[in-house]
């Protein structure tokens with residue numbers, strides 16, 4: 456190493472946000488088993504931290520810390536699949552890493568926690584291994600891992616089409632305040648999509664996001680946004696988990712401007728007028744026996760980023 460060369464990194468830490476869906480429009484299942492989606496994502500201030508440390512050649516180790524029931528700690532973990540894919544496509548299969556996932560995003564909660572971990576692992580290892588990989592190449596790998604992974608890299612507010620993975624940033628002003636009602640048990644995303652198929656005969660018409668939603672984001676007005684958020688998977692999630700209807704109703708009564716299931720659920724998201732309204736709703740909702748835990752978050756926040 457020359458005198459002024461950068462020392463090699465031995466540890467890289469990345470913070471990755473959860474997402475909620477402000478709009479989720481779902482079309483009929485395609486032949487590949489996926490549904491065409493139009494999806495407006497917002498990244499919110501609930502994070503998983505992914506740490507990548509150098510490890511001997513080819514070894515990919517994984518340690519889980521925090522909220523993790525049912526998360527695989529082996530090769531099935533999406534973060535491990537992400538680093539294997541990154542090494543194969545842009546590095547060398549001999550590259551090793553020890554990953555630690557510090558989880559606070561609810562598992563199987565409809566907030567893309569597993570996708571966040573995969574996005575974090577991609578970014579962390581691209582830096583740790585000093586790979587020559589461009590952001591759009593990372594995004595392409597992310598899309599191969601799962602429909603929500605590219606958004607975890609991007610963050611902010613964005614509209615996703617295709618499987619939800621073809622992203623365009625959306626102009627959003629100000630900060631929106633949310634309360635999240637977490638469930639003790641997760642919901643399987645494939646199961647919710649399957650119930651969606653059973654319950655609905657979606658029209659072949661093009662999926663669209665209401666102009667009013669884009670306008671509400673542009674102006675940053677929570678009251679306007681509340682009138683136009685929506686989730687086509689909500690009926691399927693409520694059919695599988697009827698108790699969630701009461702949770703949504705309770706949040707509305709407590710003063711939330713809007714209440715909806717996040718993605719495939721079961722997390723319920725409550726849009727509040729401002730921070731003090733969110734504090735009030737979260738305190739009262741936390742006393743509800745049907746609600747396992749509450750989190751108060753804001754959005755949009757940035758996507759996966761390096762932290763010291």
Ligand code: C5P
Nearest residue numbers: 488489490492601602603618644645648
């Ligand atoms: O892409 P990801 O692995 O996160 O998707 C999980 C599951 O959700 C898929 O296996 C599929 O059953 C369902 N899905 C879908 N249509 C989409 C995205 C996901 O049916 N656009």
